[in-house]
Amino acid sequence: xxxxxxxxxxxxxxxxxxxxxxxxxxxxxxxxxxxxxxxxxxxxxxxxxxxxxxxxxxxxxxxxxxxxxxxxxxxxxxxxxxxxxxxxxxxxxxxxxxxxxxxxxxxxxxxxxxxxxxxxxxxxxxxxxxxxxxxxxxxxxxxxxxxxxxxxxxxxxxxxxxxxxxxxxxxxxxxxxxxxxxxxxxxxxxxxxxxxxxxxxxxxxxxxxxxxxxxxxxxxxxxxxxxxxxxxxxxxxxxxxxxxxxxxxxxxxxxxxxxxxxxxxxxxxxxxxxxxxxxxxxxxxxxxxxxxxxxxxxxxxxxxxxxxxxxxxxxxxxxxxxxxxxxxxxxxxxxx
Numbered sequence: 001x002x003x004x005x006x007x008x009x010x011x012x013x014x015x016x017x018x019x020x021x022x023x024x025x026x027x028x029x030x031x032x033x034x035x036x037x038x039x040x041x042x043x044x045x046x047x048x049x050x051x052x053x054x055x056x057x058x059x060x061x062x063x064x065x066x067x068x069x070x071x072x073x074x075x076x077x078x079x080x081x082x083x084x085x086x087x088x089x090x091x092x093x094x095x096x097x098x099x100x101x102x103x104x105x106x107x108x109x110x111x112x113x114x115x116x117x118x119x120x121x122x123x124x125x126x127x128x129x130x131x132x133x134x135x136x137x138x139x140x141x142x143x144x145x146x147x148x149x150x151x152x153x154x155x156x157x158x159x160x161x162x163x164x165x166x167x168x169x170x171x172x173x174x175x176x177x178x179x180x181x182x183x184x185x186x187x188x189x190x191x192x193x194x195x196x197x198x199x200x201x202x203x204x205x206x207x208x209x210x211x212x213x214x215x216x217x218x219x220x221x222x223x224x225x226x227x228x229x230x231x232x233x234x235x236x237x238x239x240x241x242x243x244x245x246x247x248x249x250x251x252x253x254x255x256x257x258x259x260x261x262x263x264x265x266x267x268x269x270x271x272x273x274x275x276x277x278x279x280x281x282x283x284x285x286x287x288x289x290x291x292x293x294x295x296x297x298x299x300x301x302x303x304x305x306x307x308x309x310x311x312x313x314x315x316x317x318x319x320x321x322x323x324x325x326x327x328x329x330x331x332x333x334x335x336x
Contacts (some may be wrong), residue, residue, distance in 0.1 A: 026286055046086055046103040049185040053178075055134035056191045057178070058126065058323075059223075060119055061151075061170055062197035064143035065204040065239070067093055068110035068117025069303075070312030074294045075116075077312070081106050085123035088177040090140040090169055101137025101173070102135070103180055109139050114228035114296075117141070121196065121316030123286055129324045136181060136188065142172040146200035147215045148208045153222035171226060191330065192233035193223060194319045198262065199239050199305065202254040217273045231330055234278040235322045237315060241284045248300035267326075277329050281318040 083105035091100035094109045106123045108116035119137055127135045145151060145166050152164035163171075174190075181188040201212050220234050239262065240255045264271035266280040290301050292308030307315055314322060 010169055045099070046105065046184060051185045052187045053134060053185055055136050055181060055186040055188050057136045057138060057181070058122070058132070058187045059170075059174060059190065059193040060117070060122070060137055060139040060141065061193065062141050062195050063145045063200060064111075064141075065199070065237070065307055065312075065315075066117055066139075066141040066194075066196040067143055068108070068115050068119070068141075068303035068308040068312055069289055070110075070116045070309040071292070071294065071296065072108055072114050072116055072310040074292065075313075079120075080124075082121055082124045082127050083107075084135070085127050086134075086136040087119065087123070088136065088138045088173070088180065090173040092169070092188065093142040094139065101176055101180075103136070103177070103184065106137070110214065111292060116312060118196070118312055118316035118319060121313040122319045123316075125317050126323060129320065134186070136177075136186075138174050138177040140170045141196075142169075144200055145197070146204055146208065147197060147219060148201055148204060148211065150200075150221065151197070152215075153219055153226065156222070157226055174227060190227055190229045190232055192235060192323050195234065195236035196315070197236075197239070198258045199250075202240060202250050202258045204254075206251070206257065206316075209251075209257035209261075211261075212258045213264045213271075213273045216261060216265045217275055220275050220278055233277065233323055233326055233329065235281060235319050236262065236278070237281050237283045237318070240305065241285075241286065242288065242304045244304060246290055246304040247299070248303075248305045277326070279314075279322045279326055281322055283307070283311075283315060283318070286314050 010137060077147055085106040086103050087106045087109060088103050089100055089109040093099065093111055095112055098104050098107060106120065110116050119139055123135065123137055150164045150166040152162060153167045154160065154162035178188050198212060201208050223233050224230050238259060240250065240259065243252060243255060262280055264273040265275050265278055267274060267276060267278050285307045287310040289295055289303040289306045289308040295301060
């Protein structure tokens with residue numbers, strides 16, 4: 001087994017603490033027990049609204065840097081979660097002491113309740129950009145997954161036999177979330193998708209790495225086809241920002257091939273793989289977990305693959321800024 005992939009799987013499974021932050025609002029309240037004991041956690045769920053209330057939906061998907069490796073206790077004191085934003089997430093690798101497959105007000109949804117991903121800062125910033133719109137996030141992410149197999153979208157909507165397990169979960173989660181919004185009275189519209197993935201394709205070797213650009217090109221077209229949103233904006237982040245990943249090992253050529261594939265898919269790349277409405281954000285300067293001053297486990301100070309607390313926050317901001325800048329590509333009724 002590839003040593004980098006093996007260590008990556010062990011770390012993501014092992015690094016979890018039972019600490020959880022309780023977010024309470026004056027809404028219907030669901031009680032869930034903490035992973036560490038009998039203390040009940042309070043999570044606000046979402047009530048009904050006036051029928052056909054428009055709401056913009058953003059999909060968040062990918063692997064470990066999308067599940068999130070920032071730490072709640074390290075959030076800056078001034079960072080306040082905007083709970084006007086709604087969140088719906090899949091079960092499985094996202095564990096936050098909140099009910100999965102249920103619309104709740106924005107909170108962390110990561111591999112353990114003490115961590116968070118780009119959902120917090122993205123939700124805050126995109127709501128700030130569009131203060132008069134209702135905003136909803138649907139998140140489905142799983143660590144150590146590749147695009148080649150796990151997220152394989154098949155040839156078309158009917159080719160379910162060839163769908164990878166994570167693509168199946170993505171479709172189920174998005175379809176269920178949209179259906180649930182309609183039951184609550186909303187009229188949901190998918191506006192954009194955020195994608196942070198590619199590390200495991202680099203771990204998979206040269207053949208898979210060389211296919212990443214084509215696979216991402218096909219994936220974007222299939223997601224738009226699957227959810228019948230041909231104009232959906234697709235914003236994604238550059239992976240493996242540092243060639244020396246510390247705890248992890250990846251072939252330099254494989255890293256370069258995946259990152260090249262990402263660049264070729266970008267809207268303005270002038271490559272045959274360029275996808276209209278797909279925008280790559282540069283993550284090379286984001287804080288990594290090795291640079292996070294308060295990581296709870298000492299050996300994580302050698303982790304140069306995952307973004308740290310401020311890196312996750314800045315990633316969400318980069319996503320939101322890109323979405324906002326390129327909103328003119330959306331149909332007129334989606335523009336500010």
